[in-house]
Amino acid sequence: xTGDNFSGNRGIHExxxxxxxxxxxxxxxxxxxxxxxxLTIKFGNEAKELLLGAANFSIFSxxxxxxxxxxxYDMNTIHIKIPQKYRGKEVTVHVNYIVTDPDKGLHFVTxxxxxxxxxxxxxxxxxxxxxxxxxxxxxxxxxxxxxxPETKCTSETIITVPxxxxxxxxxxxxxxxxxxxxxxxxxxxxxxxxxxxxxxAAGEFDSKIELSGKVKLMYYVPRGRKQDIxxxxxxxxxFLEFFGNYTGFPYPFNKFAQTCVYGAAFGGMENTTANTxxxxxxxxxxxxxxxxxxxxxxxHMAHQxxxxxxxxxSWEDVWLNESFAIFAYALYLENRHCENDYLYYCLEKIDSLxxxxxxxxxxxxxxxxxxxxxxxxxRYNIEKGSIVxxxxxxxxxxxxxxxxxxxxxxxxxxxxASTKDLQEIMEETSGQELSWFFNEFVYSKGFxxxxxxxxxxxxxxxxxxxxxxxQQIRRAFRLRFKVFIRxxxxxxxxxxxxxxxxxxxxxxxxxxSPKFVCVDPDQSIVGKIELEENVEKALAKIESDTxxxxxxxxxxxxxxxxxxxxxxxxKNVLSNAEEHWSMASEAALVLGSTYSEESFNILxxxxxxxxxxxxxxxxxxLGEFKTKESYELLKSLLGDEKSYYVLGEIHHSLGKTGIPGxxxxxxxxxxxxxxxxxxxxxxxxxxxxxxxEQAAGELLKVAQFSLAKELRLAAVNELFHxxxxxxxxxxxxxxIEDKDQEISDASLGVALxxxxxxxINEAKDKFLARYFTDYSMTWLA
Numbered sequence: 001x002t003g004d005n006f007s008g009n010r011g012i013h014e015x016x017x018x019x020x021x022x023x024x025x026x027x028x029x030x031x032x033x034x035x036x037x038x039l040t041i042k043f044g045n046e047a048k049e050l051l052l053g054a055a056n057f058s059i060f061s062x063x064x065x066x067x068x069x070x071x072x073y074d075m076n077t078i079h080i081k082i083p084q085k086y087r088g089k090e091v092t093v094h095v096n097y098i099v100t101d102p103d104k105g106l107h108f109v110t111x112x113x114x115x116x117x118x119x120x121x122x123x124x125x126x127x128x129x130x131x132x133x134x135x136x137x138x139x140x141x142x143x144x145x146x147x148x149p150e151t152k153c154t155s156e157t158i159i160t161v162p163x164x165x166x167x168x169x170x171x172x173x174x175x176x177x178x179x180x181x182x183x184x185x186x187x188x189x190x191x192x193x194x195x196x197x198x199x200x201a202a203g204e205f206d207s208k209i210e211l212s213g214k215v216k217l218m219y220y221v222p223r224g225r226k227q228d229i230x231x232x233x234x235x236x237x238x239f240l241e242f243f244g245n246y247t248g249f250p251y252p253f254n255k256f257a258q259t260c261v262y263g264a265a266f267g268g269m270e271n272t273t274a275n276t277x278x279x280x281x282x283x284x285x286x287x288x289x290x291x292x293x294x295x296x297x298x299x300h301m302a303h304q305x306x307x308x309x310x311x312x313x314s315w316e317d318v319w320l321n322e323s324f325a326i327f328a329y330a331l332y333l334e335n336r337h338c339e340n341d342y343l344y345y346c347l348e349k350i351d352s353l354x355x356x357x358x359x360x361x362x363x364x365x366x367x368x369x370x371x372x373x374x375x376x377x378x379r380y381n382i383e384k385g386s387i388v389x390x391x392x393x394x395x396x397x398x399x400x401x402x403x404x405x406x407x408x409x410x411x412x413x414x415x416x417a418s419t420k421d422l423q424e425i426m427e428e429t430s431g432q433e434l435s436w437f438f439n440e441f442v443y444s445k446g447f448x449x450x451x452x453x454x455x456x457x458x459x460x461x462x463x464x465x466x467x468x469x470x471q472q473i474r475r476a477f478r479l480r481f482k483v484f485i486r487x488x489x490x491x492x493x494x495x496x497x498x499x500x501x502x503x504x505x506x507x508x509x510x511x512x513s514p515k516f517v518c519v520d521p522d523q524s525i526v527g528k529i530e531l532e533e534n535v536e537k538a539l540a541k542i543e544s545d546t547x548x549x550x551x552x553x554x555x556x557x558x559x560x561x562x563x564x565x566x567x568x569x570x571k572n573v574l575s576n577a578e579e580h581w582s583m584a585s586e587a588a589l590v591l592g593s594t595y596s597e598e599s600f601n602i603l604x605x606x607x608x609x610x611x612x613x614x615x616x617x618x619x620x621x622l623g624e625f626k627t628k629e630s631y632e633l634l635k636s637l638l639g640d641e642k643s644y645y646v647l648g649e650i651h652h653s654l655g656k657t658g659i660p661g662x663x664x665x666x667x668x669x670x671x672x673x674x675x676x677x678x679x680x681x682x683x684x685x686x687x688x689x690x691x692x693e694q695a696a697g698e699l700l701k702v703a704q705f706s707l708a709k710e711l712r713l714a715a716v717n718e719l720f721h722x723x724x725x726x727x728x729x730x731x732x733x734x735x736i737e738d739k740d741q742e743i744s745d746a747s748l749g750v751a752l753x754x755x756x757x758x759x760i761n762e763a764k765d766k767f768l769a770r771y772f773t774d775y776s777m778t779w780l781a
Contacts, residue, residue: 014044014046014047015041015043015044015047015050016041016042016044017041017145017146017151018041018090018153018154019038019039019154019155019156020037020038020040020145020153020154020155020195020198021038021039021040021155021157022035022037022143022157022158022159022198023035023036023037023038023157024036024158025159025160025182026108026159026160026161026202028108028120028162030100031100031101031108031110032098032099032100032101033099033106034097035096035097035098036094036095036096037095037144038092038093038094039052039092039144039146040090040092040093040153041090041091041093042089042090042091043082043086043088043089043090044087045087045088046087048081048087049079049082050078050079050080050082051079051080051146052077052080052093052095052140052144052145052146053076053077053078053137053140053144053145053146054073054077054078054095054097054140054144055075055076055102055104055140055141056075056099056100056102056103057073057097057098057099058098058099058100059073059096059097060096060097060098061094062080062093062096063093064080064082064091064092064093064094065086065091069081069093078095093144097144099141102141102142103141104125104128104138104141105124105125105138105139105141105142106122106141106142107122107123107125107261107263108121108122109121109122109123109203113263114263115707118222118262118263119204119222119223119262120165120203120204121202121203121204121222121261121262122161122200122201123199123200123201123259123276124138124142124198124199124200124276125138125264125266125269126138126139126195126196126269126271127269135318137195137196138196139195139196143198145195146195147196148195149194149196149311149313149314149315149318149416150194150313152192152193152194152195152414152416153193153195154188154190154191154192154193155170155171155189155193155195155198156171156174156186156187156188156189157169157170157185157186157187157200158184158186158187159185159200160179160182160183160184161183161184161202162182162183163178163179163181163183164204165202165203165204166185166202166203166204166205166207166220167185167200167201167202168200168205168218168220168257168259168274169189169199169200169201169274170189170193170198170199170271170272170274171187171188171189171190171191171253171254171255171272172187172188172189172190172254172255173186173187174186174187174188187200189272189273191252191253191414192414193272193308193311193414194272194311194416197270197271197272197307198272199269199272199274199276201220201261201274201276203220203222204222204223205222205223206220206223206224206225206229207219207220207221207226208226208229208230208233212236212240214254215240215251215254216255216256217237217240217255218255218256218257219233219236219257219258220257220258220260221260221279222261225279225282228282228283228284231283231285231288231292232292232293232297233297235297235298236256236297236301239297239298239301240301242331242336243301243302243305243328243332246328246331246335246402246405247405247408247409248406248409248410249309249409252309252413253272254273255273256273256274256275256301257273257274257275258275258300259274259275259277260277260279260281261276261278262279264277264278264279264280265742266278267281267296267299267300268296268299268300269300270300270301270303270304270308271308272304272308273304275300275301275303275304277296277300281293281296283675283676284675286642286643287644287674289612289642289644290612290616290643291675295329298328298329298332299325299326300325302324302325302328303321305328306320306324306325307321307322307324310408310409310412310413310417312416312417313416313418313421314368314418316366317366317417317418317419319381319382319385319419319442320417320419320422322385323365323382323383323384323385323388323389324385324386324389326349326382326385327386327389327390329345330342330345330346330386330390333345340548340580340582343521343522343548343549344548344552344580344582346386346387346390346523347523347549347552349383349384349386349387350387350526350527350528352383353383353384353447353526353527354447354449354527354528363381363384363445364381364442364443364444364445365381365385365388365441365442365443366385366419366442366443367443368418368420368443384447384526385442388526390522390523391437391441391523391526392426394481394523394524395432395480395524396426396429396432400429400430403429404430407425407428407429408421408422411425419442423438436478440477440478441526445473446471446472446473447471447527448469448471448479448525448528449469449470449471449472449528450467450468450469450479450499450519450525450527450528450529450530451469451530452465452466452468452517452519452529452530452531452532453465453531453532454466454514454517454533456514458513460507461509461510461511462507462510463493463508463510464506465495465505465507465508465517466503466504466505467497467499467503467504467505469499469502469503471527476499476501476502477499477527478498478499479497479498479499479500479524479525480496480497480498480524481496481497481520481522481525482495482496482524483495483496483497483518483519484517484521484547485510485517485518486514486515486516486517486518486540486545487510487512487515488513488515489511489512491511491512493508493509493510514537515537515540516533516537516538516540516541516545517531518541518545518547518550519531519550520549521547521548521549522549529553531553533554533557535558535561535563535565538554538558539565539566541554542554542555542569543569543572548580548582548583551583552582552583552586555570555583555586555590556586556590558590559590559593560593560594561594562594562595562598564598566594567591567594567596567598567599567602570587570590570602571602574587574588574602574605574609574614577610581614584606584611584617585613585614585616585617586617588603588617588620588621589617589620589621592620592621592622592623592624593621595624595625600622600625600627600629600630603621603622604622606618607619607633607637608640612646615641615643615646616643616645616649619634619637619646619649620649620652622634622653623652623653623656623657624653626657626658628659630653630657631654631657631661634650634653634654635654637650638650638665644674644675644676644679645676645678647672647674647678647679647682648674648678648680648682649682650682651665651682651683651686652682652683652686652689653686654666654686655685655686655687655688655689655690656686658689658690658691662690663687663690663692663694663695663698665683666683666684666690666698667683667698669686670683670684670698670702670711677711680708680711681710681714684702684711684718685714685718687699687718688718688719688720689721691721696728699715699718699719699722700715700731702714702715703715703716703719703731703735704731704735709740709743713742713743713746716732716735716743716746716750717746717750719731719732719750720750720753723753723754723756723759729751729756729759732747732750732751732763733747733751733762733763733766736748736763736766736767737766737770744767744770747763748763748764748767751763751764
C-alpha cells in the first residue's frame with residue numbers, strides 16, 4: 001500500500017493529520033490484534049471525503065467525534081464522508097476493529113509458525129518492498145492511517161500483552177499498568193513523524209539501559225541473549241555522537257531503543273526512536289572474530305536523521321533516506337577507523353554497480369524528473385545513490401559538503417525534503433550550479449565506463465592522457481575527477497580533469513616520463529575505470545603509490561599473470577603487516593587466477609594470515625587449483641580455523657576442488673553450528689560445484705526440508721547448476737508452489753535461468769497461476 005490513492009487527503013487545505021492514538025491488545029493463540037485507533041484530523045473547508053488505509057480489517061464501528069460515520073470499505077481503503085459541520089474543524093476519527101494474522105505490517109512470531117526455538121513476539125514494520133522495487137507502506141495492515149512519507153503527526157500506542165512481556169514503541173514510556181495476567185504499556189511520541197514510522201514490538205526480552213548525555217539508550221534482545229548485547233550494540237554511543245556532530249543536529253529525542261526480533265527478513269527498520277532489528281545480528285565470541293553488526297547498527301541509526309528527522313517528500317525520493325544512510329556509515333568509517341576503510345567501502349559499492357549481471361545498476365537513482373517516474377527501492381539503485389553522494393562530496397570538497405548537510409537539517413528538520421530541495425541547498429551553500437551533476441547521476445540511467453591510456457611526449461614534456469567513454473548507453477557523461485602522475489623523478493603532478501565528450505585527450509605538463517598514472521582515486525566517477533597500463537607500471541604503482549584505490553586497481557589488472565615479478569609483488573603485499581587488509585585480500589584473490597605452482601605455494605604460506613578477511617580470500621583462491629594438494633591443504637585447515645566465515649569459505653572451496661571425498665565433508669558441514677549458518681551455506685555452495693547426482697540430491701533435501709529458511713534459499717539458488725537433471729526440474733516446479741513466497745520466488749528465478757524454453761514457460765505458468773491473474777507481468781518477460 002504505497003499511498004498513491006490517498007493524494008486527495010494531502011495538503012493542509014484539505015486533510016491535516018494531527019495525532020494517531022492506537023489502543024489494542026495482542027492475542028498470540030488467535031494471532032489477533034483487537035484495537036481502537038483514534039486519528040485527530042484537521043479538515044479543510046472543502047474536505048468532503050477522508051480516505052484511510054486499512055487492509056483486511058474486521059470493522060466494528062467508525063465515529064467522527066461521538067457520532068457514527070457514514071463509510072464504505074473495500075478491504076483496502078475506508079471511505080468516510082465528511083459532513084458539512086466538520087469541515088474547517090479538528091475532528092477525532094475513531095475506528096474499532098480487529099486484524100487477524102496480517103500478511104504484512106504486523107508479524108506474529110509463534111512456535112507453530114517459526115519453530116520451537118522462538119518465544120512469542122509481535123512486531124510491526126511500516127516499510128516494505130514489492131517485487132518491482134517499489135516502496136510499500138505496511139502500517140495500514142494493523143492500524144488505519146493516511147500513508148505517504150510526508151504525512152507526519154504525533155502518535156501514541158497503548159498495547160496490552162501477556163504479563164511476562166514488554167512493549168517498545170516510539171517516544172517516551174508514559175506508564176506500565178499491571179493487570180494481573182496482563183500488562184498495558186503506554187508510549188507517546190510528541191514530535192511529528194511519518195505514519196510509516198509508527199511502530200511497536202512486544203515480547204519477552206532481556207534488556208540493558210545506559211545514558212549518552214541525556215539520551216537513554218535501550219537495548220532489548222530475546223530472553224536468554226543478554227550476554228550478546230555489548231558485542232552488538234557497544235558502538236551505539238559513538239554513532240549517536242558522530243551523526244549528531246556531522247549533521248549539526250544532535251539527536252533530539254529522549255530515548256533511542258534497539259529491539260531484536262525473530263523472523264525479520266531485513267536487517268532493521270528505522271522507526272522513530274525505536275529501531276526494530278533482526279535477532280540474526282546477535283552473535284557469540286567466536287563469530288566476533290571477523291563479524292560484527294556495526295554497519296547494521298550504524299545504517300539504521302543514521303536513518304534517525306536521514307529518513308526520520310528529515311523524510312523523503314515522496315517515495316520517488318527514497319534515496320534521500322536509504323543512500324544517505326549507507327553513506328553516513330561510510331563517513332563514520334572514515335572518521336572512526338581510517339580513510340582507507342571509507343574508500344574500500346565505496347569501492348565495494350561501485351563493484352556492485354558495475355558488475356554486468358546487476359542490470360538494475362543502470363537505473364536512475366531518482367526518477368522524479370524522468371519520462372516515467374517510479375519508485376527506486378532496489379538494492380543497486382540505493383547503493384548507486386551512495387556513491388553518487390561520495391562523488392558530490394568530492395566535487396564540492398569535504399567542508400562545503402558538510403556545511404550543506406548542516407543547512408539541509410537546519411531547514412527541513414521534522415519535515416520532508418525532495419531531491420530538488422537537496423540540490424538547491426547544496427547550490428546555495430557552495431555557490432556552484434549543480435543541475436548538470438543531478439541530471440547526469442541522479443535523474444539519468446546508466447553509468448560511465450571510461451577507458452584510459454597515456455603516453456609521454458619527450459619533446460613537449462607532456463603526458464597525453466586519452467579518455468574514451470565506452471558505456472552501453474549512447475551518450476557521454478560529464479565527469480569531473482582528479483588524476484595523479486608520478487614521474488620518474490619521483491614528483492607527483494595533480495590534474496583536475498573535466499570531460500563532456502565521448503573521446504577526449506588531456507595534456508599534463510611533466511618534466512619527465514610517468515612512472516605510473518593514478519586515475520580518480522577518490523572515486524568521483526560513478527562507474528568503471530579501465531586503465532591500459534603495462535605490468536611494470538602496475539607493479540610500480542602497487543609498490544609506491546599513496547592511493548589505496550589505484551593500487552587495488554593495479555593488483556586486479558594482474559589477474560592471470562604468473563610472471564615471477566608479479567608473484568613476488570603479490571607476495572610482498574601479503575607479507576606487509578602495515579598494508580590495509582583489503583590490499584592483501586585482493587592480492588590473494590589474484591593469486592587464485594594464475595594457477596601456477598608458485599602461486600599455490602604463496603597462498604599456502606599465508607593460509608593462516610592474521611586477518612580473517614584475508615584468510616577467507618586465501619582459502620577461496622586455494623579452491624581454484626582443483627588439485628589433490630589443494631584439497632588436502634583445505635581439509636587440514638578445518639581443524640585449526642576459528643572463524644565461522646572462513647570455515648564456510650573452506651567448505652565452499654573443498655567443493656570447488658572436485659576431489660572425491662569432498663561431498664562427505666560438505667554433508668557433515670550442513671549440520672555444524674555457526675553464526676549465520678556460515679558453514680552450512682559454504683557447504684551448500686560447495687555442493688553446487690561437485691557436479692554429481694548425489695550432490696544434486698543433497699541440495700534437493702536442503703531446499704525442500706531444511707528448517708532454516710536461509711539454507712533452503714541458498715540450496716534453491718544453487719540448484720541452477722543441476723538443471724540438467726529431470727528430477728531437479730520437477731522439484732523446482734513443485735517449489736514454485738511452496739507456501740513460503742520467498743522460496744517460490746527463488747525457485748522461479750532458478751527456472752528463468754534455464755536454457756529450456758518449455759521448462760521456463762511451465763515455471764511461469766505455475767507461478768502466475770498461484771499469485772496472479774495478470775499475464776502482463778513485464779518482470780517475467
